[in-house]
Amino acid sequence: MDETEVIARLRRIATDPAARGLSDDAALLDRLVLTHDSIAEGVHFLSGDPPASVGWKLVAVNLSDLAAKGAEPAGALLAMALGPDPAWDSEFLTGVEHACESYRLPLIGGDTIALPAGAIRVLGLTAIGRAGERVPDRASGRPGDRLWLVGTLGDAAAGLGQLLRDQRASGPLVDVYRRPVPLLAAGRAMAPHATAMLDVSDGLLLDARRMAEASGCVAEIDLASLPLSGAFVAEVGQDRQARLFAATGGDDYALLAALPPEIDPSTLCLPSGARIAAIGTLRDGQAHVRLVSDGEPVELPERLGFEHSRNHHRDGPAAALADRA
Amino acid sequence: MDETEVIARLRRIATDPAARGLSDDAALLDRLVLTHDSIAEGVHFLSGDPPASVGWKLVAVNLSDLAAKGAEPAGALLAMALGPDPAWDSEFLTGVEHACESYRLPLIGGDTIALPAGAIRVLGLTAIGRAGERVPDRASGRPGDRLWLVGTLGDAAAGLGQLLRDQRASGPLVDVYRRPVPLLAAGRAMAPHATAMLDVSDGLLLDARRMAEASGCVAEIDLASLPLSGAFVAEVGQDRQARLFAATGGDDYALLAALPPEIDPSTLCLPSGARIAAIGTLRDGQAHVRLVSDGEPVELPERLGFEHSRNHHRDGPAAALADRA
Numbered sequence: 001m002d003e004t005e006v007i008a009r010l011r012r013i014a015t016d017p018a019a020r021g022l023s024d025d026a027a028l029l030d031r032l033v034l035t036h037d038s039i040a041e042g043v044h045f046l047s048g049d050p051p052a053s054v055g056w057k058l059v060a061v062n063l064s065d066l067a068a069k070g071a072e073p074a075g076a077l078l079a080m081a082l083g084p085d086p087a088w089d090s091e092f093l094t095g096v097e098h099a100c101e102s103y104r105l106p107l108i109g110g111d112t113i114a115l116p117a118g119a120i121r122v123l124g125l126t127a128i129g130r131a132g133e134r135v136p137d138r139a140s141g142r143p144g145d146r147l148w149l150v151g152t153l154g155d156a157a158a159g160l161g162q163l164l165r166d167q168r169a170s171g172p173l174v175d176v177y178r179r180p181v182p183l184l185a186a187g188r189a190m191a192p193h194a195t196a197m198l199d200v201s202d203g204l205l206l207d208a209r210r211m212a213e214a215s216g217c218v219a220e221i222d223l224a225s226l227p228l229s230g231a232f233v234a235e236v237g238q239d240r241q242a243r244l245f246a247a248t249g250g251d252d253y254a255l256l257a258a259l260p261p262e263i264d265p266s267t268l269c270l271p272s273g274a275r276i277a278a279i280g281t282l283r284d285g286q287a288h289v290r291l292v293s294d295g296e297p298v299e300l301p302e303r304l305g306f307e308h309s310r311n312h313h314r315d316g317p318a319a320a321l322a323d324r325a
Numbered sequence: 326m327d328e329t330e331v332i333a334r335l336r337r338i339a340t341d342p343a344a345r346g347l348s349d350d351a352a353l354l355d356r357l358v359l360t361h362d363s364i365a366e367g368v369h370f371l372s373g374d375p376p377a378s379v380g381w382k383l384v385a386v387n388l389s390d391l392a393a394k395g396a397e398p399a400g401a402l403l404a405m406a407l408g409p410d411p412a413w414d415s416e417f418l419t420g421v422e423h424a425c426e427s428y429r430l431p432l433i434g435g436d437t438i439a440l441p442a443g444a445i446r447v448l449g450l451t452a453i454g455r456a457g458e459r460v461p462d463r464a465s466g467r468p469g470d471r472l473w474l475v476g477t478l479g480d481a482a483a484g485l486g487q488l489l490r491d492q493r494a495s496g497p498l499v500d501v502y503r504r505p506v507p508l509l510a511a512g513r514a515m516a517p518h519a520t521a522m523l524d525v526s527d528g529l530l531l532d533a534r535r536m537a538e539a540s541g542c543v544a545e546i547d548l549a550s551l552p553l554s555g556a557f558v559a560e561v562g563q564d565r566q567a568r569l570f571a572a573t574g575g576d577d578y579a580l581l582a583a584l585p586p587e588i589d590p591s592t593l594c595l596p597s598g599a600r601i602a603a604i605g606t607l608r609d610g611q612a613h614v615r616l617v618s619d620g621e622p623v624e625l626p627e628r629l630g631f632e633h634s635r636n637h638h639r640d641g642p643a644a645a646l647a648d649r650a
Contacts, residue, residue: 016431027434106341109352
């Protein structure tokens with residue numbers, strides 16, 4: 001079983017309505033939104049990453065799932081494996097604490113375990129949020145909805161690329177890779193109106209396909225309209241190849257929302273400075289995801305994003321990361 | 326930092342009322358009881374354990390935390406690290422599914438990640454329960470309360486000992502080690518009356534000391550009154566040494582409850598067949614835990630139970646397990 005097969009099996013087990021068919025990154029139980037994401041050394045972070053940034057990232061990636069459901073942070077359970085280096089663990093906790101304070105996420109419980117020597121670090125967090133008036137899922141997008149993206153694409157993947165070439169690399173792209181920002185306020189503003197919403201964690205094209213599959217339509221993405229940061233353009237460029245890289249890189253933690261065409265997101269209470277772009281449309285059909293650029297069709301790349309298959313990791317962390325970059 | 330220091334640090338961070346000072350194995354948020362326990366290969370289970378029993382155990386140890394709070398299972402999030410062997414993962418899921426069905430715990434979400442080759446298996450579960458009319462904590466025991474234990478002690482530790490001597494060992498003690506039974510119905514029956522309650526997971530003396538410390542009194546435990554199973558007595562005996570082994574072994578998933586002296590647990594709606602024993606008393610004082618046997622003081626053993634310190638595991642899984650056994 002690779003991850004796809006495991007998830008298919010889990011979907012057959014998870015028949016409770018709270019599971020939402022596992023077609024979401026979060027469950028909904030008694031108006032609480034619940035999500036759990038783990039991160040592993042060599043897969044989701046680099047051994048050389050500052051431990052405080054690893055703690056920050058663990059909290060942020062879970063909060064990003066709450067953001068995509070429009071939920072308000074209410075509590076977190078930390079699953080912490082103690083490593084061989086007490087100073088690492090201490091700095092990691094500083095990062096967890098910093099992120100929890102920044103987003104008013106109370107740490108309310110968890111578990112610490114000691115791992116045998118040589119074990120790689122695996123750290124997990126369950127984030128719990130209070131639901132707003134609506135909790136958008138992935139599955140209710142409709143043909144005709146416009147696709148909006150809050151945030152920018154490709155920065156984290158470009159930062160990871162810099163780190164893989166030079167582990168002492170620094171700068172804004174490395175910062176985005178190490179310290180993603182969960183878009184909680186934007187998520188809350190969009191949730192009442194979005195027919196479908198998710199956070200882009202594994203690559204825009206892969207996550208858009210997931211929304212389209214769940215909603216039974218086609219996501220048509222306009223490559224020319226993808227929002228790129230100045231730092232990304234300076235590092236990678238903005239030609240078609242650069243845009244395909246941005247659309248498949250992953251670790252963006254941008255929000256992808258389907259909004260009915262009559263909704264103008266400039267009328268929503270988005271936080272000042274939030275960057276929002278119309279990047280495509282949901283359409284009738286079965287092809288799941290389709291690329292255009294200025295109205296012309298563009299062939300899909302072979303890899304739409306980062307899927308956690310066993311094969312990606314068979315050769316160890318370096319190969320896995322190289323595969324992502 | 327060892328686990329004790331990490332937990333002390335986490336307590337300083339976790340100031341929200343829902344955290345209950347982290348003096349509990351579970352948090353309480355909007356009438357939901359939340360707990361997360363992870364289990365690691367070579368620490369909480371043996372590499373040779375049947376994968377289905379590992380899946381069962383992961384669910385059961387989390388449900389045991391809900392049992393100690395008198396909560397009704399409502400949902401679970403599974404944090405699954407894919408290992409190198411798809412058949413192992415599949416059987417593991419069969420065990421998770423079996424335990425979820427047995428205790429009506431809906432699987433409502435989670436996360437799968439792929440680990441690099443050679444990584445040890447770490448598997449986690451967040452269990453969510455609906456609170457009953459009262460959710461006993463660890464900290465409200467009072468001098469004069471009697472200490473009651475539901476279940477038996479030492480079986481799992483004896484079963485682990487058999488497996489460490491012969492990895493093909495089988496029988497009732499091995500079964501208890503591999504497939505613990507969460508005492509949900511007993512927990513629900515006791516919760517409305519218990520001033521304090523917890524599940525005995527790390528050893529009776531250690532867990533009783535935790536209750537006594539949190540409650541600001543002394544737990545006096547009568548060694549002669551500890552409930553032992555026939556299988557345990559046949560394997561280990563019932564002399565003082567055997568009883569000290571049972572009181573410190575861990576992995577029991579029995580329930581320890583402090584009840585006011587006027588409560589007779591035989592009048593509570595315990596499930597038929599539940600074994601309950603009066604094993605001691607909470608008393609005024611600061612010594613935290615004290616042992617007697619038929620009224621005579623008994624010296625405390627050096628090790629009260631299983632604490633997850635880094636040192637226990639520095640020499641790898643075998644040493645860690647040997648240390649436990």
